[in-house]
Amino acid sequence: MGVRSRARSPITWSLKNDKFTPYFTALIKAFQAQHPGTKINWIDQPGDGYEAKVSSQVSSGSLPDVVNLPPEFAYQVVQAGGLLDLSKNIPTLTQDYVKSGLNAYTYPGVSGTYGLPWYLGTDVNFWNTALLQKDGLNPANLPKTFDELVAQAKIMHDKSGGRDYLMSRPPGILDIYNSGTAMMSADGKKFVFNTPAAEAIVDKYTAAFKAGYLPADVLTKSYEGNSALFVKQVVGWTTGTGNYIQGTAQTNPTLAKQIIPSPAIGTPPLYVQGISVSAKSKNLPLALAFAQFSTNNDNQVNFIKLAQGFLPGTTAAGSSPVYSKSDGTPQGDAAVIAYASLKTAVNVKPAAWTDAMDTYLAQQIALAMTGKQTSKQALDNAVAKSNQLLGP
Amino acid sequence: MPARRRIRFQRWFSPWLLVVPALLWLAVFSLWPAINTGVLSFTNVRTLTGGEFVGLTNYAQMFQDPQLRDAIVNTVLYMLVCLPLLVFLPLLLALLVERQLPFITFFRTVLYFPVIASAVVVALIWQWLLDERGVVNGLAQQLNLTHAAVPFLTDRWLLLFSAIGLTVWKGVGYYMIIYLSALGNVRQELHEAAAVDGAGLIRRFWTVTVPGVRGTMVLVAVLISVNAMRIFTELYILGGSTGGVGGQDVSVVMLIQGAGSGANGQLGYASALSVLLFVITVGPMIALARLNRSADQ
Structure with missing residues (x-):
């Protein structure tokens, strides 16, 4: 030894x-x-x-x-x-x-x-039951798929007159992974996440954003974040670690009593x-x-x-x-x-993925969600830039 | 003899010895990094891996970068708007506070306060004010001035002009102090003579005050244009690391930071962008120097 x-x-x-x-x-x-x-x-x-x-x-x-x-x-x-x-x-x-x-x-x-x-x-889902009930949602029937999430986000948006949100984060690589898309080729030499399935998930987010189901400032990284808005009780859903409720109880005991957990939608991130x-x-x-x-x-x-x-x-x-x-x-x-x-969590972030790539992907998706380009253009641009940043 | 000994110690190199520390400092921390940046701009070196000479590849890549056009437009527009505002507003403020009135020191201090505050802290406060759910939007909606939140931080141009507003608000006190000292050198008799000849306040401002502080105005203009070309903190905090929605509010320095940071940072490409920034920063400085020289003649 x-x-x-x-x-x-x-x-x-x-x-x-x-x-x-x-x-x-x-x-x-x-x-x-x-x-x-x-x-x-x-x-x-x-x-x-x-x-x-x-x-x-x-x-x-x-x-x-x-x-x-x-x-x-x-x-x-x-x-x-x-x-x-x-x-x-x-x-x-x-x-x-x-x-x-x-x-x-x-x-x-x-x-x-x-x-x-x-x-x-890993991420666990946390829901504000009081906000859900106020806006016509049933805490016993929490969304288990992305489509159910969007459907319930619509109910919350309509019932609250656009004041409250269920969805409050932009799409990222976890959503791309959950669409069944591999981020990189099998040999790990280039990015290949510009697939029709990934485009479809960006399109779904775009439709939800245009309908007002997400806050308008969700597309910038200066956005205060879904966790902060959850604490302010503007947002009904957030994700956190297994002890999120205990942490919230120390700063906002009233809110902590209203929170219930559920498993992550799709593959949990590691x-x-x-x-x-x-x-x-x-x-x-x-x-x-x-x-x-x-x-x-x-x-x-x-x-x-x-x-x-x-x-x-x-x-x-x-x-x-x-x-x-x-x-x-x-x-x-x-x-x-x-x-x-x-047991099922996956580290969806490829080892070669950098902050610069993440920022560029966020920029391109934001341009797609604001109608300045299509989701295909956004993902094609992001893949091209990521491969260029990856280097030889 | 003491006098003879003093002469013996004064050699031709004595003055050089005195400036050696400053020259060394300049060489190590300014000259060498500048030369090295130029050299690196012709390589594909990354943060953790050595690179090789790639000729003009980085420069070719730079001009194909769709974000560079936005970055140059934002940076130059930022400079063009900040320049007149920060050249004239502080001068007008200096004219106001140079008078000996009760509590004038208090007002001078208040106007200087934003200069002392950290740019990051100030930008965070502005972000809190201008956010969709911030104080400004909250007040505007409560007073029924707007029905929906004004997208200060998510609209490309509103974000840019919010950052300009922040820069002007923060910088006005600093340049005011520079003007205050310059105004002390403008002879009072000239003002009195102009007044006797019937010149009003505005006429005296343009014919006596402005010519009297013209040298300072050029200095201030140069400082502003250089600082504006290096705009980073205000846009980075207000618009986030994405540079606003879709990166439409990036500045050249933000592009440099994005390209060069991280363990896989493209130092060669970031260096090429730095060389470009240097070139476009020197342009306004030369223009201002020529303007000043032609006014002298």
């Missing part, structure tokens, strides 16, 4: 925030106690500018030995040769971690796995955070040991107790009753729905 190397030089570990400082301090202390002579240097890097900071570390060859990277960003670092293939270095990888989490760190055209799933999230190891680490055995230690079942379960709403990325956590049996409250139902959703 690498722990016998007893490296004296410091291992560095980047994290996005210091919200959980006592947890991390204890974690590091425990690891150092197991590996006498080891000194871990924890670098806390706030979320703002995280990508730029890590990019400069990769460019200058000073990437920390163990680093927290989301799958899309890890892919860019993998392409620069910055990350270690963990499938070659951890024999029990597939037994220890959930498949969907590992899949997020496995990239088309690249062999290997480049991150250990650390904590996972959000993954993972721990990767630098390919150029000078303390490789120890770095691997620390990456595994920080993502082992005990430490992940303890971490999730603090990071409520997320789920551990270990297979061992699946046997815990915490995630499989509801106490009968909407909060308990939401937790169970969240864990059950993880």
Whole structure:
């Protein structure tokens, strides 16, 4: 085991925030106690500018030995040769971690796995029952398909005179995925999401937008968001993590009592955070040991107790009753729905998908929804631009 | 002898030694990045991967970029509207507050307040005011001035002019202070002589005040045109990272930021856009310098 190397030089570990400082301090202390002579240097890097900071570390060859990277960003670092293939270095990888989490760190055209799933999230639907009832909808008959959602959005719009909304977010790659469209070709070399099925879903959104079922400012990224409008009780539906109701209860207890959960419409999205190891680490055995230690079942379960709403990325956590049996409250139902959703959840964002591509897709869809171009033109333009941004 | 020793220490290079720190600073943080930007604009380098020389490919790609036309129109229009407003409004305000009246310091301070505030914070406040469900729309609808929300942040031109309004409101105090110091150099006797000759307020403004502060006006105009060409924060916050609906309100700097940021950022293409921005920024500066020179002659 690498722990016998007893490296004296410091291992560095980047994290996005210091919200959980006592947890991390204890974690590091425990690891150092197991590996006498080891000194871990924890670098806390706030979320703002995280990508730029890590990019400069990769460019200058000073990437920390163990680093927290989301799958899309890890892919860019993998392409620069910055990350270690963990499938070659951890024999029990597939037994220890959930498949969907590992899949997020496995990239088309690249062999290997480049991150250990650390904590996972997915979307659960949350509905404001009081607003639904006020606007003529039945909370016992929640929409289960996109078409049902649009139909109920019409009822809410008509009944409230256009003041309240059920739908309040523009289409994105999750909708494209749910139309049955693959974002990329099988070899992962180009984007191919300009399909008739994807056009059809954009057309449905366009029709709903033109009919006034979505807020007009939903098409810009300065839009305050469906979550904010849900809290203001202008919008009847939002999505969130499994503990969304508990979080709302702290800021808006009246609203929290009106919320009920339901499973996501279509395939639930998977959000993954993972721990990767630098390919150029000078303390490789120890770095691997620390990456595994920080993502082992005990430490992940303890971490999730603090990071409520997320789920551990270990297979061992699946046997815990915490995630499989509801106490009968909407909060308990939401937790169970969240864990059950993880089994079918998919990280719909291709590893090569960047913010620039996402922004361009949003721009093109907005032009289609405002009638300045067709949905086909929008998707053709977005695919062409994404392939150009993808590079050779 | 002390005098002889002083002479011995004064060599030909002594003045250069004094400017070396500033020259080094300039070379490392201004000159080298500028040269490097020019070099990178001929490569396909990305944030994490080295690139190779691609000739004029980035420039060819730039002129095929449909968003660039919108970005140039927005940026130039932004500059053309901001320029007269921020050249004359602060001058008029400076003329008002240069008078020694009770509480005049208070009014000067109030007018300067927006300058101190962070551009991001100010833009967020404006966004909150102008949002579809914001204060302005709420008031307008309550007073029955409009039936539907005015799309300040979702209409292409309303968003651009909202951003211009924000820039003017925030910048007017800064340029007012510059004009205040310039007005102190305009001789009072000229005003008195013009008044004796029968010139009214407006006539004296154009024939005495404006010529007296013309040099400052040129300086202010140059500062405004350069700042306006680099417009980013106001549009980015008010219109979001998409640059309004469908990216119709992007500026050239927003395009540069979009192209160059992220782990897969196209630094070569972003550099080519930066070179273009430099060229179109230098144009108005040269025009203003020529205008000033012809007025001198």
